[in-house]
Amino acid sequence: MRHVAGFGVFAAALLAAAGGVAAKEFRFSTSGDILTMDPHSQNEGPTNAMKSNIYEGLVERKWDLSVQPALATAWSQPNPTTWRFTLRQGVKFHDGSPFTADDVVFSFKRNTHKNSDMKNYLSTVEDVRKVDDFTVDYITKGPDPILVQNLTLHFIMSKAWTEKNKTETPVLGSTDETYATRNTNGTGPFRLTERVADTRTTLEPNAGWWGRAEHNLTKATFRPIANPATRVSALLSGEIDMTFPVPLQDVPRVNAAPGVKVLEGPELRTIFLGFDQWRNESLDMKGTGKNPFKDVRVRKAFYQAIDMEAIKRVVMRNASTPTGHMIAPGIQGFDAETNKRAGYDPDAARKLLAEAGYPNGFPVTLDCPNDRYVNDEAICQAVVPMLSRIGIQIKLNAQTKGKHFDKIGKKEDNNTSFYMLGWTPGTYDGHNALVNLISMRGQDVGSWNSGRYTNPKVEDLTQSIAIELDAKKRNDMMREAFTIHKNDFGHLPLHQQALAWGVRDSVADIKQAANDAVYLRYTRMK
Amino acid sequence: MIAFIVRRLIQAVVVTLVVGFIAFGLFHFVGDPVTNMVGQDTTAEEREKIREQLGLNDPFIVQYGRYLGRVARGELGVSYRLGVKVTTVIKERAPATLELALCAALFALCVGVPLGVYTGLHREGLLSRFFLTISLIGVSLPTFLIGILLILVFAVILGWLPSFGRGQVTQLGFWSTGFLTPSGLKAMILPAVTLGLFQLTLIMRLVRSEMLEVLRTDYIKFARARGLTDRAINFGHALKNTLVPVITITGLQIGGIVAFAIITETVFQWPGLGLLFLQAVQFVDIPVMSAYLMLVGIFFVIVNLVVDLLYYVVDPRLRIDRALSGGH
Numbered sequence: 120m121r122h123v124a125g126f127g128v129f130a131a132a133l134l135a136a137a138g139g140v141a142a143k144e145f146r147f148s149t150s151g152d153i154l155t156m157d158p159h160s161q162n163e164g165p166t167n168a169m170k171s172n173i174y175e176g177l178v179e180r181k182w183d184l185s186v187q188p189a190l191a192t193a194w195s196q197p198n199p200t201t202w203r204f205t206l207r208q209g210v211k212f213h214d215g216s217p218f219t220a221d222d223v224v225f226s227f228k229r230n231t232h233k234n235s236d237m238k239n240y241l242s243t244v245e246d247v248r249k250v251d252d253f254t255v256d257y258i259t260k261g262p263d264p265i266l267v268q269n270l271t272l273h274f275i276m277s278k279a280w281t282e283k284n285k286t287e288t289p290v291l292g293s294t295d296e297t298y299a300t301r302n303t304n305g306t307g308p309f310r311l312t313e314r315v316a317d318t319r320t321t322l323e324p325n326a327g328w329w330g331r332a333e334h335n336l337t338k339a340t341f342r343p344i345a346n347p348a349t350r351v352s353a354l355l356s357g358e359i360d361m362t363f364p365v366p367l368q369d370v371p372r373v374n375a376a377p378g379v380k381v382l383e384g385p386e387l388r389t390i391f392l393g394f395d396q397w398r399n400e401s402l403d404m405k406g407t408g409k410n411p412f413k414d415v416r417v418r419k420a421f422y423q424a425i426d427m428e429a430i431k432r433v434v435m436r437n438a439s440t441p442t443g444h445m446i447a448p449g450i451q452g453f454d455a456e457t458n459k460r461a462g463y464d465p466d467a468a469r470k471l472l473a474e475a476g477y478p479n480g481f482p483v484t485l486d487c488p489n490d491r492y493v494n495d496e497a498i499c500q501a502v503v504p505m506l507s508r509i510g511i512q513i514k515l516n517a518q519t520k521g522k523h524f525d526k527i528g529k530k531e532d533n534n535t536s537f538y539m540l541g542w543t544p545g546t547y548d549g550h551n552a553l554v555n556l557i558s559m560r561g562q563d564v565g566s567w568n569s570g571r572y573t574n575p576k577v578e579d580l581t582q583s584i585a586i587e588l589d590a591k592k593r594n595d596m597m598r599e600a601f602t603i604h605k606n607d608f609g610h611l612p613l614h615q616q617a618l619a620w621g622v623r624d625s626v627a628d629i630k631q632a633a634n635d636a637v638y639l640r641y642t643r644m645k
Numbered sequence: 646m647i648a649f650i651v652r653r654l655i656q657a658v659v660v661t662l663v664v665g666f667i668a669f670g671l672f673h674f675v676g677d678p679v680t681n682m683v684g685q686d687t688t689a690e691e692r693e694k695i696r697e698q699l700g701l702n703d704p705f706i707v708q709y710g711r712y713l714g715r716v717a718r719g720e721l722g723v724s725y726r727l728g729v730k731v732t733t734v735i736k737e738r739a740p741a742t743l744e745l746a747l748c749a750a751l752f753a754l755c756v757g758v759p760l761g762v763y764t765g766l767h768r769e770g771l772l773s774r775f776f777l778t779i780s781l782i783g784v785s786l787p788t789f790l791i792g793i794l795l796i797l798v799f800a801v802i803l804g805w806l807p808s809f810g811r812g813q814v815t816q817l818g819f820w821s822t823g824f825l826t827p828s829g830l831k832a833m834i835l836p837a838v839t840l841g842l843f844q845l846t847l848i849m850r851l852v853r854s855e856m857l858e859v860l861r862t863d864y865i866k867f868a869r870a871r872g873l874t875d876r877a878i879n880f881g882h883a884l885k886n887t888l889v890p891v892i893t894i895t896g897l898q899i900g901g902i903v904a905f906a907i908i909t910e911t912v913f914q915w916p917g918l919g920l921l922f923l924q925a926v927q928f929v930d931i932p933v934m935s936a937y938l939m940l941v942g943i944f945f946v947i948v949n950l951v952v953d954l955l956y957y958v959v960d961p962r963l964r965i966d967r968a969l970s971g972g973h
Contacts, residue, residue, distance in 0.1 A: 296723065317920070317921070342914075349809050355801045358808060519675075520680070521677055524680045530677055530692070
């Protein structure tokens with residue numbers, strides 16, 4: 120082993136002397152550290168992005184979010200509940216051990232352990248069976264049209280390594296630590312060389328990677344910087360090559376500075392407002408026995424009273440895309456027709472309120488986070504006067520995300536009548552939004568349907584979409600479900616916020632993925 | 646003397662218990678840690694299970710009692726955010742904070758005391774007025790603003806010093822030090838200046854007013870009459886007699902330095918206890934918050950104890966009093 124390393128150093132020196140191959144280190148930063156290196160423990164965007172540099176699934180997402188083969192080379196569906204995968208041969212883990220079907224079977228078990236926060240992606244899978252060393256069958260409980268998409272976040276670990284280091288089960292949240300929390304052994308294009316929590320995570324290319332490297336990095340360093348002003352300063356001073364997110368108010372300054380620019384693009388998360396349509400008496404109208412939000416005219420009035428273009432221009436400094444849909448472009452099931460927003464029309468809104476029997480408005484509290492989404496509190500502050508103008512007596516309750524999600528979530532029994540929430544379907548599929556936000560029939564359905572919107576037709580469609588294998592039919596059903604929901608004004612979609620990556624000109628090429636993930640395998644330095 | 650120290654140590658235990666009690670009472674108001682610990686798709690039952698497993702559903706008295714039981718066995722629990730033992734995290738982070746606090750305190754003392762003496766001796770001098778004006782800025786500007794300004798000037802515009810982090814650290818056993826590498830020393834400058842500036846101005850103004858007081862006393866006049874050199878008078882007699890209040894304030898301020906380090910460390914992404922604590926608050930990381938608060942409580946008591954002991958060293962009168970009262 121030492122000889123190999125020695126040879127590597129020698130070869131690198133030789134290359135450097137011959138072709139002037141300088142060290143190409145990519146240093147990047149965001150506000151918080153990744154939560155764990157264990158691929159089956161925490162389910163969080165930036166953490167999943169970092170895992171995918173080191174670990175791979177049978178399939179993977181490209182930077183444009185399309186699905187492509189990774190550890191599997193081909194797959195087929197012999198019957199509606201079986202997916203058969205042919206595995207890639209000759210793949211080695213970072214420690215040199217070979218990758219086989221046993222690792223896939225083992226990783227399935229580890230990934231679906233009760234402690235895993237990543238098990239949702241495999242919730243439809245009954246079992247994984249080894250057919251031979253390079254063939255596995257995924258048996259699903261019922262037909263699952265989006266299994267392959269979900270497998271992009273099912274990372275494969277080495278059975279032997281995991282057993283040797285006694286980390287056969289993942290830990291629940293961050294309640295404990297195992298060997299895999301800080302150490303890795305994947306098959307991916309990068310391997311972990313150093314991890315100091317909250318300070319530095321260093322990766323180096325995996326020389327034995329099966330794929331052809333599109334990047335030209337010799338090292339990548341991730342350094343979290345909590346304070347946004349410091350993070351932007353570090354970019355301007357050249358201590359880091361890339362940072363995200365750049366605060367909206369700093370975007371013009373960064374663009375004006377020499378040698379740096381801001382890459383902007385729409386994000387997958389949709390920000391929306393929701394109404395309590397369940398209680399017979401609104402929480403803000405105790406003693407009246409009324410809940411105005413049960414009337415579609417009131418919901419429509421709210422929709423028409425909010426001037427999204429003004430919010431985009433003033434609050435978001437044009438870094439947002441107003442939307443009429445509950446899912447963003449890039450999510451399976453999106454369609455442009457549903458995305459069209461009805462116009463801003465406060466007069467019509469006032470008329471609707473009067474028709475509904477509230478000519479003088481009614482009291483309501485808007486629950487809003489103040490540290491979760493881009494300018495979340497500022498958006499709510501802009502909404503308040505817009506609704507006051509049509510006569511609503513609105514109060515704003517903005518608080519930290521932990522408190523906010525407790526209040527509007529199941530923990531406090533959806534203790535809200537009007538709230539802000541943002542959602543990115545973790546599966547990149549519209550069904551995820553239907554299940555979590557828009558319906559409530561069945562177990563574990565509607566976990567963030569905080570206003571408890573429900574429509575029998577949408578519930579039926581949601582259940583059919585879950586098992587429909589024909590892609591076209593499935594898309595049609597999604598369009599229908601989202602259109603019904605839109606006409607019901609079940610929620611009030613606001614916009615997709617913009618990604619803002621600050622990049623130095625030392626970076627030759629970087630791909631901005633709409634899920635805000637930094638895919639090192641496409642990053643090139645000058 | 647020993648009785649005095651023992652008494653103080655018992656006080657330390659009581660302070661820690663009270664701090665822990667108040668802290669646990671407050672944790673109810675910071676939100677539910679489970680929201681931050683799991684993904685958005687996790688079901689309500691799953692969340693409930695984690696809450697149950699962590700004992701978050703118990704009344705805070707029960708949680709506090711259980712926590713004390715664990716602390717008595719030397720276990721501080723596992724960080725909800727990092728998934729690492731709190732003792733490990735604190736051991737990793739403490740050197741960064743202590744080195745920073747040390748540098749900031751040294752900076753404040755080594756610059757503050759001479760400046761105080763100078764401005765005390767040359768009351769009307771142009772330079773004195775200049776120092777006093779500058780010191781007003783140090784007192785009145787908030788720490789984070791000074792930090793950001795220093796970053797803007799020395800990191801972004803001049804490019805001399807790093808804007809964040811500790812630079813290259815060297816591992817000496819469990820202690821990670823930034824003193825042994827050039828990048829580590831360079832990284833220390835801006836945070837130490839930011840953190841020490843307030844203390845510096847405070848010490849300077851204190852020494853100055855004490856000096857003005859002492860220089861008016863008779864024994865200084867007699868010393869001059871004896872023909873002692875200025876140096877001997879100013880430093881050997883005057884300065885020495887100003888030191889008791891200076892030590893008191895400096896000692897208490899060291900506690901303040903560690904506490905204020907929360908802001909400085911956040912601005913400079915300094916991987917110390919302050920940053921750890923702030924992130925713990927944002928994440929509702931209860932084990933880290935409680936350990937940090939109790940640790941700071943202990944730290945304050947120890948600093949006070951050291952300050953009291955230093956009085957005996959500096960002021961001989963206290964020793965005589967003690968000896969006399971002991972003889973009764």
